[in-house]
Amino acid sequence: MARARSVLIVGGGSAGNTLAILLANSGVSVDLVESRPDWGVLGSGILLHGNALRVLRDAGVWPQVRDAGFAFDSIGILAPDGTVVAEQPDLHSGGSDLPSTLGILRPALQQILIDAVRASGTRVRLGCTVEKLDDQGEGAEAVFSDGTASSYDLVVGCDGIYSTTRESIGVTDRPEPTGMGVWRTLVPRPAELVRTDLAYGGPCHIAGYSPMSDDLAYALLVVDWHERDEADPADYAERMCAESATYGGLWPTIRAHITDPAAVHYTAFHRLLVEGPWHRGRIALAGDAVHVCPPTLAQGVAMSLEDAAVVAELLSSRDVWDDALLTEYRDRRMPRVQTVVDGSMQLAQWLREGNRQAAPALIARILTALIERP
Template sequence: MSTPRTVLVVGGGAAGNAVTVLLRRAGLAVDLIEARSDWNATAGSGITLQGNALRVLRELGVWERVEESGFGFGSVGITAPDGTVLHVARDIRTGGDDLPATLGMQRPRLQRILIDAVRASGASVRLGTRAQSLEQDADGVTARFTDGTEGRYDLVIAADGLGSTTRAAIGITAKPEPTGMAIWRVAAPRPAGVTRTDLAYGGPAYIAGYCPTSETTLYAYVVEANRDRASIPPESYADEMRRLASSYGGFWPEITEHITDPAKVNYTWFDRMLVEGSWHRGRVVLAGDAAHCCPPTLAQGAALSLEDALVLAELLTGGREWDDALFQAYYERRAPRVRAVVEASVRIGQWQLDGVRDADVPGLMGRTMTMLREAP
């Protein structure tokens, strides 16, 4: 009986968890390490998942739990700052007609579902652990860990996020760059009338929006020009977000009254990055935010990460040699699709920063989403 190939997955976010489940299903031996001891199980407010993300979650075997935990819908409303609904557009079903166009859910709930899937897969998981060094040769990678242990692997998948230390360690110099915008996010009770995402453009922020995340919850956000984070004390986060949100009407007054705990408000800059040329060096391959990131203007960050995991696992388990040609094929299959989303997401934000009033935002969104209906 042959020894199964061994893979180290660095990072237990969407991409790392998903690729672990898929590789374990194919019989590969997988070790997953995650730097945070809590496995990010409580981090974040909410997440908007488009159909192409749901398509991958179904492939992972967790769609039923996601569906039960989240709130699916099929349209987006555009409102004036006072809450007047100006237009309602049907969302494109990027995951196919048998899945919702969009589903919102609490981010910690999604992470818990993926954690459970990793645990059930039989993968070895070590939390609070980092890769201290990766030494490659022609046959594999020797990894030494911060807990003093080491392991030998046929492949390392770096899914350790936006600030990936693995990316830098293998000599890839790309880094996230701020786009000029920032977002305030908070989880809150869902007013009964909120059954879709509504976006208000204008007012004191560039965008004020919310997304239902369950029968009883939503997450709300306001987007402004980025500010020096050091100038905003964390204890003032609720006050800052409430100040911006209080200028909006419709359901916003009911939402705003729950923005009281600064520990529950998240402030993040928008960044962009796309590693060009290849996403690997030898037998270390990037996936998810370690390879690319974009502003959430198209709500595609998690979807792109999940798609990376799906495509990479498909190639690794397809019977081909694990060599430069295979890893380059992964990049060449993913890069055009990811580039289109990154560029469109950045362009939508730049139009707002530049005050372009005749920008074809609906057209750009429609073209991008139509492209995403195709399998990754």
């Protein structure tokens, strides 16, 4: 019997976990290393469009994701005072048999994927890092932080925006700040909140809220970054309340629950797109390690999940794992990812310029293109 192909995945976030599930389920021998001992994630909520849900269905976790999240098929456009300006149907980018959009808590999605990784037979090492990678032509050797070493047919770095795998193989691209950031928090879901509602304009570029589960909602304010990165985290709840003070709609109800500064997150938006090769020898990159964009299209995680799907499809369907295969992976992903990154940046620029009329057409065009499988 032929030896099972072996893959090391560096990073246990959405992309790494999904890749592990897909590969292990296809018969590949998979090791996954994650630097965080608790394998957890930070953050509030996340919106997943249909093309992301399609990958999660292929990974076998759609029933769990569906039950943990809150699905809807439209988006509300509001004036800053809360008046509904328009209600737009969302496109079914994953096909008509999946919701247009699903809100879910980031920790809930992570736990669903963790459970599936464990069930797949993937060997998981937590609190472990890769100290050295050595491409050996027909494979690669990894030296781990506990002093052990193992050889693999392929290593895939899914270790995020500040990827050490990317740095170790000599890819010099780095994430760059966009000058914008976002306040985020979770609050009890008002009964009338059953879709994403976004207000463009007012003191912030975007003020919005989305259901994340039957019980919880996610509120966000997109603003210029300025020096907020130096703000005292103890003031975050007060700052978010102040930023949202003039917004109507459900904001008064939401503000009443923004009391714990530890529950408020403030992060900057970044841009990254590695335009050169996404691999060196038998060491490849995927997800946020090669592309990051502002969440103006809510497609960041979806693009990472699609990377995992394409890598798994190619590896499980080809007899030869070589430079040509990894080049095909990058060439197949690049046009789609570039469309999303460029579109997200264009929307961010329009928001900063106060030009919002062209945004719906751009969003519709990009989501329509994503209906086709990657």
